[in-house]
Structures are given as C-alpha cells and as structure tokens.
Amino acid sequence: MAEIRVEKLHKAFGEFIAVRESDFTVADGEFFVMLGPSGCGKTTTLRMIAGLELPTSGRILLGGEDVTFNRAAARDIAFVFQLFALYPHMNVRQNIGFPLKCEGMPRAEIRARVEETARFLRIDHLLSQPTSRLAGGDRQRVALGRAIVRRPKAFLMDEPLGTLDTEFRDLMVRELRELHMRIAATTVYVTHDQLEAMSMA
Known part of the structure; x- marks a missing residue:
C-alpha cells in the first residue's frame, strides 16, 4: 500500500x-x-x-x-463506485476474478485468490450464484471483492x-x-x- x-x-x-x-x-x-x-x-x-x-x-x-x-x-488503484457495476452475465466467482483474468494471471492462481477473497468477505457460499440474484449487501461485497482481489496500492x-x-x-x-x-x-x-x-x- x-x-x-x-x-x-x-x-x-x-x-x-x-x-x-x-x-x-x-x-x-x-x-x-x-x-x-x-x-x-x-x-x-x-x-x-x-x-x-x-x-x-x-x-x-x-x-x-x-x-x-x-x-x-x-x-x-482500485475504485469502488456507488453503483456496483457488476457484470450481470457473470456469476460471483467470474465477477471477482475478472480483473485478474484481464491481467493474464494463470487460472489456478485466479481461483485461489478469488476463493481467499470470498472467504475473507464471507461470500464464499455464493461463488456460483448469478450476481443478479444477490441482495444489495452481498452485491456490495462482490464489488469490494473485485477491488480487493487485485491487492492494489490504494x-x-x-x-x-x-x-x-x-x-x-x-x-x-x-x-x-x-x-x-x-x-x-x-x-x-x-x-x-x-x-x-x-x-x-
């Protein structure tokens, strides 16, 4: 940081x-x-x-x-917006892992980092759920997860x-x-x- x-x-x-x-x-x-x-x-x-x-x-x-x-x-730097800006066609796992996929990180490492982040935010039981079905608090956790998973400076x-x-x-x-x-x-x-x-x- x-x-x-x-x-x-x-x-x-x-x-x-x-x-x-x-x-x-x-x-x-x-x-x-x-x-x-x-x-x-x-x-x-x-x-x-x-x-x-x-x-x-x-x-x-x-x-x-x-x-x-x-x-x-x-x-x-990771930015978390007021509107969660989640990808509706992706499930929770894919949403959180998307920034790492864009960086070209190996699949196994993406999986490990996503699962660690989801456990940290207590949403690991939702990884296979479509984001469109989530409650507001869970959607916000997914948005935070997508920011945290990158381990940015700020x-x-x-x-x-x-x-x-x-x-x-x-x-x-x-x-x-x-x-x-x-x-x-x-x-x-x-x-x-x-x-x-x-x-x-």
Whole structure:
C-alpha cells in the first residue's frame, strides 16, 4: 500500500471551478474520508486520484511517484463506485476474478485468490450464484471483492453505500471498518452523510 499526496490540485470545467487548490496527504494504511454536499468536488477529486479525470493543475503522488498524468490502468488503484457495476452475465466467482483474468494471471492462481477473497468477505457460499440474484449487501461485497482481489496500492470509494437501505448501510459500515483493520489498506472514502463519515473515519 502507499501514501497518497495531493498538492495544489485544481480542476476547472470552462468557467466552473470544481476543485480549487486542494492539498492533503493520506498516510500509508490510513482511512481518509472526504465529506461534503453534492457538487462540492469530492467525486472529481477522487476521479483525479484514480486517473479517470486529468487535473487542470497540481500534482498527485502515489507512494512518492508522480502519477498526475498517468492513465488509470498505470496507477494500481482500485475504485469502488456507488453503483456496483457488476457484470450481470457473470456469476460471483467470474465477477471477482475478472480483473485478474484481464491481467493474464494463470487460472489456478485466479481461483485461489478469488476463493481467499470470498472467504475473507464471507461470500464464499455464493461463488456460483448469478450476481443478479444477490441482495444489495452481498452485491456490495462482490464489488469490494473485485477491488480487493487485485491487492492494489490504494482503494478509492465513491459513496459505496449510497444505494443501500439503512439496515444494510449500518452493517456495511461495520464490515468496511473491520475490513480496513484487517488489510490496513490506504483508503479514500467519499460521502455526503455526516454519520457515515464519523463512523468510518
């Protein structure tokens, strides 16, 4: 895992300034929450760290390396979205293993890593299930599994619990906290929910 450093990060869309001279450091292994209302620049900042959006000016350093203009694929960062973005035609095993398959990892290693990740998230009994049949909490675990299985340098989470009902959200807040304590992954978490931010960070 790695430290994330953001220096004077600025993003303008024409006349509109989405992010203004932002400076912060997320220490190696830290869980860092960005809290604010819709439209304040949280997601834009996250997308710039991920490499999905290029800044107008400023720098982004990952583990001391300047990655400001690197493509997303070259940053070794996993992104978990609010909408789970699972592949409906694949089962749980195939969804979790998909990033490793794209990397050309051998089949036996993919199988072992997927099973280890599924056990870790307590969804190993669901590996053969189609994702379309899963409850919201389980679908979110599959989305997390697909991020974790890669063992990236950092995790970026954009309102990952936003679509869940209150009961599931409370459960997933606890589970995400536990998960972070177990893997000590550098994590940047975006939310507009003050209670969620306080619980997580």
